[in-house]
Amino acid sequence: MAFTSDIEIARAAKKRPIGEIGAKLGIGADDLVPYGHDKAKIGQPFIDSLADRPNGKLILVTAVNPTPAGEGKTTTTVGLGDGLSAIGKKAAICIREASLGPCFGMKGGAAGGGYAQVVPMEDMNLHFTGDFHAITSAHNLLSAMIDNHIYWGNELGIDTRRVTWRRVMDMNDRALRQITTSLGGVANGFPREAGFDITVASEVMACLCLASSLADLQDRLGAIIVAYTRDRTPVYARDIKADGAMTVLLKDAMQPNLVQTLENNPAFVHGGPFANIAHGCNSVIATTTALKLADYVVTEAGFGADLGAEKFMNIKCRKAGLAPDCVVLVATVRAMKMNGGVKKADLGAENVDAVQAGCANLGRHLENLRGFGVPVVVAINHFAGDTEAEIAAVQDFIAGQGAEAILCKHWANGSDGTRDLAAKVVATIEAGGADFAPLYPDEMGLADKIDTICRRIYRADGAQMDSKIRAQLKQWEDQGHGHLPVCMAKTQYSFSTDPEARGAPTGFTIPVREVRLSAGAGFVVAICGEIMTMPGLPRVPSAEAIGLNDAGDIEGLF
Structure with missing residues (x-):
């Protein structure tokens, strides 16, 4: 059977008009701001009108530490959302927007894969509705206003050696990590060391993703510390008088984006902080809006549970007053093999011993998640080469931990491959037992x-x-x-x-x-350690394989 790529599957999708997707959640046509036929933003007045509604159930999808073998966390998030809808539940998913850096680097996009995807896939992985561009512009406006303030007399007494605010761009460019600005003479300002981070690491991104309203957003932007004076007094963005204009640039970006899965179920895609260098969760406003509109909301947190889930619990839930009802921990047989010492080139051969050895990684994540007081279901994201003995090894290990591992085939079969997972998650939530608590108290040093x-x-x-x-x-x-x-x-x-x-x-x-x-x-x-807030491109970046074909269609995105 010929292999069908993610982008080919997405391009063949039978999408419904975005108004129909909104109607599934009770969102009227007048409450949507369409961006073409298949994506829209949700108007703030409608979001405000939901305040008194009860919340649905919140499900977090996380994973083991990522390996080159692949885990499929976003794919499982989409598959579970479709599976819940398939068993008759009113469900929505909430995921992050894709950064151009990984798309053109090595990780690829952030729309899921196979028959568990969010569409329009090309738009989502490229410019989408312009949110990241707005965040980049707002961030760099503040940068320009800081240097401009210093140039025109430095009334606040900023110590140019202690300007902490860096610039950003949404691309992997290691050459910009450390730079010198304002060279070329008096007209260009005062030379100083500076640098760039990737947009997803911007504090503006974090402010937008944690803000509950435009007013809250402006307060957060104003509270950003951009520099210090010689006596170490902090200088804030509001002191530079940048917070108002930054909020104006982010006015539309603050509104959540509504799109759909391949099975025409609603998906909120908003915000995009990385979990290795930022807090790794989609926006609070998208998640809380979805919880008012759906009975079950499936969201994901970036990378492994040691990063994304930990920050979801300790930062997002703490700040937004949220509490997950269930966690789905994604693992693959291939990832267990790599954690057990198998090289990527040798993953095709059955190796039950390596799977068993690699389950130590899965077990540690499971134990950590339980430490937050939330029930956990393990999802085995199926790959075609997985053997029955290897799958059984993972299931037996998890059974020994007092949990259950459900085999999921959503990549190949869509919602038909996640009905068992969806039913298990619903049963787990209905059984109760969630008693969420963050890892540490606010008052700890x-x-x-x-x-x-x-x-x-x-x-x-x-x-x-x-x-x-x-x-x-x-x-x-x-x-x-x-x-x-x-x-x-x-x-x-x-x-x-x-x-x-x-x-x-x-x-x-x-x-x-x-x-x-x-x-x-x-x-x-x-x-x-050695983590960088501005990544670099690999030796052979994905950008080398991305282009347009003779029909004008995009090829090479994944």
């Missing part, structure tokens, strides 16, 4: 919060922080920021900071090389 995550989630011997970093954390506590949660920036490939240390490593520490205060977003970022 910042250094202790970092150390707690390192010990309880990564199973490290602790966090390694020098005296300068500890003094910085203490200073932020003295300035009133000690109640903030922590956002760990760390490699997604391992519990440790060594991307090659797969499985369930022990006997390591987590080196924290830098901390950043995101006062507007409302968290402190701890940058660990």
Whole structure:
């Protein structure tokens, strides 16, 4: 049988007009702002009108640590949403928008895959409704206004050595990580060191994804610390008078996007912070809107449960007052093999021993998630080469942990491949037992919060922080920021900071090389190991294979 690519499947989809998709959730035509025939934004007045409605049930989809073998977390999120609809439940999914960096780099898109996709796939993976461009523009407007303030006399007394606000772009470009600006003479300003991050790492992205309204967004933007004076007094975006104009640029981007799955079920796609360098969840406003409109809402958090799920619980749920009713933990036989020591080239051969060895990674994630007081169902995302013995090895391991692993074939069969998972999730929720609690209290010190995550989630011997970093954390506590949660920036490939240390490593520490205060977003970022907030392209980037065919259709996206 000939292989059909994701983009070919998406292009053949029988999409319904976006008004029909909105009607499934009770959204009227006048409450949608269409972007063509197959995507729309949801108007703020309609969102405001939902405030008194009860919430549906919230399901988080997360995964084991990613490997080159693939896990399919977003695919499973889409498949579960379709599966819930197929068994007669009113369901919606909430996922993030795709960054151009990974699309043209090595990871690919963020619309799912096979017959469990969100469409329009090409639009979603490229410019979509322009949200990322608006975030980039708002961020860089603030950058320009900081330098302009300094140029015209520096009334606030900004120490140009202590400007903390970097620029952003939504592309992987390692050459921009560290730069010098304002060269070329007096007319160009005062030279200083600066740099770029990728847009998904922008604090503006985090502010938009955590804000509950435009007013809340402007408050958060105004609270961004952009620099310090010589006596270490913080300078805020509101001091630069940038918060109003930034909010204007983000006015439309703040509204959630509505699209559809291949099976014409509603999907909210909004916001896009990475989980390895940011908080890794779609927007609060999209999730809370979906919860008012559907009985079951399926959302995902980026990368493995040690990053995305931890931040979903400790940052997003804490800030938005949310509590998940069930967690779905995605694993694949192939990923278990790689965690068990098998090389990618050898994954095709049956190796039950490697699967059993690799299940240590799955088991640690399962135990961690249970520590948040939420019931967990394991989903085995099926690949064609998986053998019955290998699948049984994963199921037996999970049964030994007092849980159940459901085999899912949504990539090949759509909702027909996730009916069992959907039924198990519904039964788990109806049985109750969820008693959600974050990992640490607000009043715990910042250094202790970092150390707690390192010990309880990564199973490290602790966090390694020098005296300068500890003094910085203490200073932020003295300035009133000690109640903030922590956002760990760390490699997604391992519990440790060594991307090659797969499985369930022990006997390591987590080196924290830098901390950043995101006062507007409302968290402190701890940058660990060698992780970069501006990724680079691989030796052979995906961009080399992307182009237009003779019919003008896009090829090479995945």
